[in-house]
Amino acid sequence: MIKLGILFGGRSGEHEVSLVSATAMIHAADKTRYRIVPIGITKKGDWLLYDGPVEKIADGSWEAYALDCLQKDPARYSIAILGTGGRSLKDTADFIIPAVHGPYCEDGKLQGLLDMADIPYAGSGVTGSATAMDKIIAKAIFKDAGLPVGPYVPVMAEEFRRDYPAVKARIEAQLTYPVFVKPANMGSSVGISKVNDGSTLEAALEEAARHDRRIIVEQGIDGIEVETSVLGNYGDLQVSCVGQISYTADFYDYEAKYQNEDGLTLTIPADLPEEITAEMSRIAKEAFLALDCCGYARADFFLEKGTNKLYLNELNTLPGCTGVSMFPLLWKHSGLDFTQLVERIVELGYERYSITHRG
Known part of the structure; x- marks a missing residue:
């Protein structure tokens, strides 16, 4: 039986979202195929083995439980991230699903650590994780590949603090209000502000800078938000159906995503012409x-x-895997239930490991 490590928590501002994603994945994983090994990362960066009730993960009380277990039986609950021995990460889990989000977890750092430890894991490697996480780098690559991206202006925190009038002038010369100001390396709409005029631009830049020194200012687009999902490795890719997001909030912020389900509507599949969904799949x-x-x-x-x-x-x-997350719902409507989706994610992770670790 495969020891399936489900990694959750982390040091980022998306810590709480990760707890809910991990809980859903633990419930979905096929217990006849996997022995689930939950591993939590605290906001301070401590790694803790957790074998308590799954429900304690989502509400955050898992940490006190895990620390109590560690104090009572350190030989059993201690874990070495790198190295060898009975309590090393490599011996604790055969495979890792990173049910984590944001900096330190989704940006290539965790993936590099797992590569060093020689542990197979789900999802992208260092390069794919790092480039996708940084919105400035990702958009530059998309643009170079000829893919359609909206207008944007990259800003460094030290730059606007040194000469805000010059930065404001540059933004207003290239974009028109409303604009969205975002930390370049953050997800779940953490640190994002919608700016309708220049009077609130500086405050929005400061808010984004609380989370990342790299900031992206994007042109607001009058349209609907639609999403699709990809499964596969390299050239062998499968794309899900398309979903549409509708919300009562001013924009799809953290509260709309995770705290106000009554104001959120997910339409799956989206009612769109076939040529648009086909174009989305291609892109x-x-x-x-x-x-x-x-x-x-x-x-x-x-x-x-x-x-x-x-x-x-x-x-x-x-992507998030909570009860209102698009990713598992898109695949459910495309023929893969959550249990099958977890199985496919593991298969693809092992496949990638076999390709990248041939030497």
């Missing part, structure tokens, strides 16, 4: 390959009103 595949992604990802788009022009927004290599 999603090309974006996946352009960033050197593997395993799985969710591709997010804007469909502009009036013109029906598609704009690729981003590729998420470790």
Whole structure:
């Protein structure tokens, strides 16, 4: 039986979202094929083995439980991330699903650590994870690949703090309000602000800079948000159906995604012409390959009103798997239930490992 490590938590601002994703994945995994090994990462960066009730993960009380177990029986609950021995990570888990999000987990750092430890894992490797996580780099690669992206302006935190008037002038010369100000390396809409005029631009830049020194300012697009998902490695890719997101909030922020389900509507499959969904599939595949992604990802788009022009927004290599998350729902409507989806993710991870570790 495969010891399936489900990694959750982490040091990023998306810690709480990860707890819910991990809980859903633990429930979905086939217990006849896998022995589930939950491994939590605290906000301080400590790695803790957890064998308590699954429900304690989602509400955050897992950490106190795990620390209590560690104090009572350190020989059993201690874990070495690198190295050898009975309590090393490599001996604890045969395979890792990173049910984590945001910096330190989704940006290639965790993937590099697992590569060093020689542990197979789900999803993209270092390159795909790092390029997809950084919105500035990802958009530059998409643009170079000829994929449709909306206008944007990259800004460094030290740059706007040194000469805000010059940065404001550059943004307003290239974009028109409204604009969206985002940390370049963050997901789940953490740190994002919608700016309708210049009076709130500086505050929005400061908010984004709380999460990342690299900031992207994007042109607001009057359209609908549509998403699709990719499964596969390298050239052998499968794309799900398309879903549409509707919300009562001003934009699809953290609260709309995770705290106000009544104000959120997911339409799956989206009621769109076949030529648009086919174009989304093509772009999603090309974006996946352009960033050197593997395993799985969710591709997010804007469909502009009036013109029906598609704009690729981003590729998420470790998409959320909560009860209101598009990624598992898209695959459910495409013929893979959550248990089958977890199985496929593991298969693709082992396949990638066999290709990249031939030497």
